[in-house]
Amino acid sequence: MKNIKLTLLAITILSTCSLLRAQDPHFSQYYSNPLYLNPAFAGSNICPRASLNYRNQYPVLDVFQTYSASYDQYVDGLNGGIGVLVMRDEAGGGALSTTEASLIYSYHLKVSRKFTLLAGFQGTFRQRAINWDNLTFPDQIDPYYGFVLETAQRPPGSDIATNLDVSAGILGFTEKFYFGASFHHLTQPDEAFFQDGKLPLKISGQAGFTIPLGRQRIHNELQNYLIPNVVYQRQGTFDQMTLSTAFSRGPISGGLGFRTSTANPDAVVVLLGYAPTEGAWKIGYSYDITISSAANSLGGAHEVSLGYNFPCRVRKKRNEAIKCPKF
Template identity: 40%
Template sequence: MNLNKHSGKGVYIIIWILLLTGAELRAQDPQFSQFYANPIYTNPAFTGSVNHGRVVMDVRNQWPSISGAFRTGSFSYDEHFDKINGGFGVQASYDEQGVGTLRTTSLNLIYAYQIPVNRKFTIQAAIQAGLMQKSIDFNKLLWYDQIILTQGFVNPTAEPNGNGTIMVPNFATGIIGYSKSFYGGVAIHNLLEPSQAFYVGASNPIPRRFTAHMGLVIPIVRDRDERRQVNLYPNVIVKSQRQFNQVNLGMYMSKGPYVAGAYFRQNTVNSDAFIILVGVRTPKIKIGYSYDATISAAKIGAVNSHEVTLSLELKKRIPRSKPRKVTCPDF
């Protein structure tokens, strides 16, 4: 029957429209697996935490074997400025779901203020403000009233189309504390829980996303020559967004320019994925690749994910007072 051919796609898209227009949202913000390669997305307080300009690009293809997979990208620029005693950054992201059915675009400006507590410990706090645009193509949606059991989705729908594009302000904040061997912080995104309803009168706020992260830097081989240094970076990242909770626990190891690591990701109800990451870094360029192997009991088919990051270090300035750099993983 034609219904078998189309029902998977129809159910998939109907589920998404229910999530988007219902009274309670259960979907989560887009996520990346290379948390520290894309630091500003993880926590805006990382803005200006290095003593040079930094450009970061991140592309993620989640579950590419499934029709209507998630495609997400992120771009950011940040730098430390003595005159503002902190960092300034610009961050943009793009997310596409359901073969272009739902698109989300964000553009944010960030300011982070650096507070040296003492010679060994520094705090950095940030505020982020921006705009978020969501658009939905109602022509690509399939509804239950279109179904003829023997033919599939053939009838016209009586469901009304809503506003295809919405734009709302969005805010975030974060704080990090760090020393030479420790780093940790907390971030809150969707601070005011803006509405993402496509229908007039509907209530559909985006839940606040809380992120807490912490890690250590453990030198294994010390050497003046960075190419011979070996370091371990055990760390944990915890996320919570309404009823969705997630723990990412893992470790990186770096030897000279090479980095490798692994994460285990646990969601509220099950084990979600095992993440493998490799990377290489030069004085000016850092490139990382990660692979998410889904291990959830709900796994259907090869629903794995790929992610690539590129970080460019711009020309170093000669600061009046050298900012305190966060010692954390590059990926």
């Protein structure tokens, strides 16, 4: 079974290396990984914030896993937020891997008493690696003895491709709504192993509302909120739209999402969140129920997020944090 998985992966790698129509990894809990979604989110929480995210795509195959870690905070002296983001994506148990490390700055402009505009800039060191020894190919299969033949496929001249990348984003918000756009891979770096090829520009748009439900409570953590939001992304010839609604009451949150592309619907996403201490730990879990032509035979996708909001220092001026889903 493992050899079959790696064979499928080898075919995929050779296809993407030749045509380079690759897509960035995506997270269903995108607002639990805000710096990955849009660099303008850096410092939007005002208080220091750390996030960890893990995604296992198609667990039946056990070959696609993505890890992410980030930290950001608002800095008075810089009139904006700073952030650090590290991401690693593995296919085939590391046979094909992508590692990124980013530094982010987001400028915060108080346009009016109720409206704030953020502009984010991101510099990324990106490394893509292929472990040729972990791959098997169809021409290695003997009808009787299995994977025993030599392959005619030749490894690339280099098994590591490194480059520098630049991204940017913009974000506007009030207490009740937010909207933004991000532009990743502005430099369209060349990351092909076999021939020249550029990573396509990824354009993303985000918007959402925070709707209080019922009577306003004295203690904000007891207030009920409904938070509908939408994210649209396009990279090369691929596009994706996610429509979701989150519900939050005190430490408990939950939500449903629907992800689709122009070609076909992809998945229904079920999300659950729990924050045992307001302003401190936040834990989220989501499951993607695949509804595309692949059905759910590959196990959909599991995703776990862990966030921590550090205590704020006494501030000279007051800024509002963006009210996003608490996943």
